[in-house]
Amino acid sequence: MSAKGDMFYAWTKSCDIKGECGGAVISLLKYALENKIVDVVLTVKKGVDVYDPQPVFITNPADLDSCAGSLHCGTLLLPKLIKKYLNGAKDIKVAVTCKGCDAKALLELGKRQQINLDNVISIGLNCGGSVSPQPARKMIAEKYGVNPDDVVKEEIDKGKFIIFTKDGHEKGISIDELEEEGYGRRKNCQRCETKVPRQCDLACGNWGVIGEKAGKATFVEICSEKGAMLFDAAQKAGAIDSCAPEAKGLEIRGKIENVMIKMGKKAQEKQFAELGTGTERLNKIMQQSSKCIKCYGCIENCPICYCVECSTKKPHLIRPGIIPPDFMFQMIRFAHIADSCINCGQCSELCPMDIPNSLYMHAQQVELEKMFGHKPGYDMTMPVLSYAEETEERARLNATGSDMIFENVFKE
Numbered sequence: 001m002s003a004k005g006d007m008f009y010a011w012t013k014s015c016d017i018k019g020e021c022g023g024a025v026i027s028l029l030k031y032a033l034e035n036k037i038v039d040v041v042l043t044v045k046k047g048v049d050v051y052d053p054q055p056v057f058i059t060n061p062a063d064l065d066s067c068a069g070s071l072h073c074g075t076l077l078l079p080k081l082i083k084k085y086l087n088g089a090k091d092i093k094v095a096v097t098c099k100g101c102d103a104k105a106l107l108e109l110g111k112r113q114q115i116n117l118d119n120v121i122s123i124g125l126n127c128g129g130s131v132s133p134q135p136a137r138k139m140i141a142e143k144y145g146v147n148p149d150d151v152v153k154e155e156i157d158k159g160k161f162i163i164f165t166k167d168g169h170e171k172g173i174s175i176d177e178l179e180e181e182g183y184g185r186r187k188n189c190q191r192c193e194t195k196v197p198r199q200c201d202l203a204c205g206n207w208g209v210i211g212e213k214a215g216k217a218t219f220v221e222i223c224s225e226k227g228a229m230l231f232d233a234a235q236k237a238g239a240i241d242s243c244a245p246e247a248k249g250l251e252i253r254g255k256i257e258n259v260m261i262k263m264g265k266k267a268q269e270k271q272f273a274e275l276g277t278g279t280e281r282l283n284k285i286m287q288q289s290s291k292c293i294k295c296y297g298c299i300e301n302c303p304i305c306y307c308v309e310c311s312t313k314k315p316h317l318i319r320p321g322i323i324p325p326d327f328m329f330q331m332i333r334f335a336h337i338a339d340s341c342i343n344c345g346q347c348s349e350l351c352p353m354d355i356p357n358s359l360y361m362h363a364q365q366v367e368l369e370k371m372f373g374h375k376p377g378y379d380m381t382m383p384v385l386s387y388a389e390e391t392e393e394r395a396r397l398n399a400t401g402s403d404m405i406f407e408n409v410f411k412e
Contacts, residue, residue, distance in 0.1 A: 002228045007250065008242040009209055009217040010231075019068040021206045024218035024240055025123055026068050028202070029095055031239040032230060033061040038095040038121060040086070042078055043067045050154055051133035055081055072129070072156055073136040075186065075349045079105040080303045082115050089119040096120060099127040100194030104342035104377025105303035107199055111380045114306050121226060124197030126205025126219075128156045128175075128260060129189030132349060139183040144171055188345030188358045190267040195260045199378060201227030208253025211246055219245060219253060272363045285330070285360050291353040292324045298333065298347035298357050304340045311336070338364035339383040340376040 002008070011022030019026035032038045040057050045067040047054040053074030058064055078096055082089050088109075098106060103124055110117040131139070137148040144163060153164040160172035161184065178184035196203050203221040220242070222228045234240045245253075275281045299305045299312065311332050312318055318329050338361055347357035369375055374383045 002222050006222045008220045009213045010220045010242040011217045022217040027239045030061045031234040032095050038093040042096040073131050078102050088115045090116050093119045098122050098124050100197045101344035103197035103199040122200035124200030124203040129185035188343050193261045193264040195257050198223045207256045208249040210249045289330045290324050294325045297350040301346040301350050304337045339368045341365035342377040
């Protein structure tokens with residue numbers, strides 16, 4: 001029997017599964033669906049090309065074959081789809097694949113009672129970052145000298161972004177070189193420190209798989225009792241097989257993770273320093289925010305935004321019909337979200353005016369973490385300003401006429 005903290009090399013035992021790195025992840029998901037452990041799988045598959053990753057709900061195990069392989073030129077965040085389309089998994093069992101930001105979003109939505117985590121099995125996928133689709137096409141054309149439409153596969157390996165073309169050629173360029181020239185991973189991915197998503201039930205990837213199993217097995221770390229039960233059951237049923245990882249492989253995996261965490265911290269220091277401090281930072285944020293057209297893309301796609309009634313739509317706080325909106329629009333978002341920002345980048349990625357919202361929010365989250373000690377997305381600890389259930393709080397406001405939101409937070 002496996003337990004939390006155990007690590008394995010794992011691979012599929014099915015000849016029909018052609019998944020990446022031994023196909024263990026696809027086999028685990030198939031086993032869960034086939035044996036009614038879950039009702040649906042939420043994952044990602046390639047659309048028209050490698051720049052078009054699409055979220056999919058899968059109920060037929062055979063359809064999982066189309067979801068094998070990594071897609072780094074996509075910027076999806078899956079957990080909010082569970083809340084929006086599956087009623088927060090309140091009455092359905094879901095398996096979901098998670099990058100680090102997905103894993104953190106899942107926990108933040110869970111602690112806010114927007115997703116029933118008891119009904120969710122999360123399969124974590126090691127992630128070194130992703131590239132936005134249009135910048136990826138530009139990068140491949142300008143830096144690689146390749147027609148982006150000729151690329152059939154891409155991967156990040158050994159510090160390089162590698163592309164494979166339809167005529168069988170491949171070319172890799174150092175991520176450091178790409179990012180020094182303004183290409184490469186998204187800014188929020190550069191700042192990320194969550195490379196192995198141990199918040200999930202299982203954490204899977206190819207880091208540390210060496211020797212004869214290299215490219216033929218997935219490194220799986222058991223991160224919860226739920227993950228252990230799925231792994232053991234799938235192995236007992238013959239869906240997967242496993243062996244102990246090589247000692248050198250464990251060392252390599254740890255080194256890769258540590259190097260990438262250090263890179264994330266270094267990127268934070270650099271990007272936050274460029275913002276300045278105090279009034280200089282505030283002025284920069286106000287200047288950039290003046291481009292806002294109030295499309296609500298940042299709010300609709302933020303995994304932390306879930307309010308029953310959005311304060312940014314209240315006319316006594318934000319004057320209606322004014323573009324750009326008063327800066328209070330941004331201030332409300334900062335006040336509500338900053339302490340729990342998971343640095344997923346959705347608010348920047350989906351902003352039509354290219355306002356670096358994620359940078360502002362993440363910079364504030366880091367400062368608030370220093371002040372209050374709350375690190376969002378790593379456990380079920382609630383942030384300071386979230387100790388009130390919103391529906392009850394709104395009822396109290398309506399009954400009392402008070403405009404002091406959450407004034408009862410600190411009462412015993």
